[in-house]
Amino acid sequence: MEDAAGRAPAVHHALTPERGGPIRILIVGGGCAGTATALRLQQLLKAELRDGRTEITLVEPRPYLTYQPLLAEVAAGSVDPRHVVVPLRRLLPECRVLTARVVRIEHAERRVTLTPVDRDGAVELTELPYDVLVVAPGSVSRTAPVPGLAEHGLGFATVGEAVALRNHVLEQLDLASTTRDPELRQAALTFVFVGAGYAGVGALAELEDMARYAAKGYHNLQPEDLRWVLVEARDRILPEEPPELADHTLAELRERSIDVRLSTTLESAADRRMALSDGSCFAARTLVWTAGVRPAPLLRDSDLPLDRHGRVRCLPTLQAAGPDGVAVTGLWSAGDCAAVPDPTAPERLGHPADCAPNAQHAVAQATLLAENLAAALTDRPLTPYQPGRLSCSTSLGLRRAVAHTSRGGRLTGRRAWWLHRARHLRGLPSRERRIRVLTGWLLGGLFHREVVSLGAVEHPRSEFQAGFKP
């Protein structure tokens, strides 16, 4: 890899401990799984960390953990973006947190190569040796070679994307209200989401609810002028929910005049014209892509044991499994990037099924991973991952949601919405953040919804640069 000026980067050999030094545990990724692993290890190895017998390093390109299940509420303006991110250094005082990206893993050499995150694109490679590696870089959007998607599509997995989407949607209302071009107005008021899992359905439903409210504040817009289209390749939405709750959600979305197209794919988005596999074609200035995930690309260029989907093949103990099915020494994994057998799911083609990629598995696996890792360090027996019954909920706007509980209960409407909020408040791994989010919700109940676009913050230099023009 070369830096922006095309120079070959220098390689530094950082931290080369002598034999007999501390046990170096390295965690790649500071999302749900990586952070939960570090948090639990911090508790279990307190004495060893204090007296220097063990050290834990966590490498994450952002200095914070993002709590993704609340991103839809960030987009809708019900939660402040800063409150769904938790600063890693404050959360993990006993660990070394490096704000960097791992670009190569060579487990045979017990070494990763990383580069600091620099907005100017400079690349400086540093090699970091370790004794034990926890692989938790999660997943990225599963994109498709659809013409126009790369140019016009927006993902929905980071806090930056949630804020950008909110600003963009509100800007479209401003544009539609001001333009005299009817075609531009129609395109500005058409919002297309591809992928109907909890990310896509949650984001669409929350934004539709917010935009419907915002439209009432314009002298020449009616909520009915807005067109929302949800495109899903499968014949159902919300695969994470039981079929009857998914059907309830589908009915509710359609009742809100949201155009849900099942068994349909997006064929082209070139020139902002959306061509669907059902033959329809229309202009839209908003395209959000939430059509599934694939494991972090970093894993592809490593010597880790991967399954056919590119995930780290794991034993139920969360140790990586070699080709012979035996645990690879010093290698562990959890979360979206790990193929962990799920004994509670029905077998697929005669093979045990793997855990679905979601936050509940990621946190539960990571907690057990830390306990097993601590046990392995002192030669104690390991425990296999046995997932509990999962619960799930999707917010559909203010005061409406669908949810199912781990005991099999099904909820809709206000009760589901309260449960959804309570569940995610509990899920945030910081008491301070929980209080901030709760305070925001309580204040939100007292005042009008905030529906102003701050899109200008995405171009902070434009006003200043305008001053240089003659």
Ligand SMILES: Cc1cc2nc3c(=O)[nH]c(=O)nc-3n(C[C@H](O)[C@H](O)[C@H](O)COP(=O)(O)OP(=O)(O)OC[C@H]3O[C@@H](n4cnc5c(N)ncnc54)[C@H](O)[C@@H]3O)c2cc1C
């Ligand atoms: C909008 C949205 C809503 C969701 N809602 C729900 C929900 O309601 N319920 C639920 O259970 N799940 C939900 N999920 C899924 C859930 O958030 C993920 O399954 C969970 O975060 C997976 O945890 P993880 O640690 O494996 O990955 P992540 O949390 O994504 O963390 C991976 C981390 O690794 C870092 N990383 C990546 N590459 C590198 C590298 N090369 N070097 C160093 N670090 C790297 C990333 O920056 C990231 O911080 C949602 C997801 C999204 C996007």
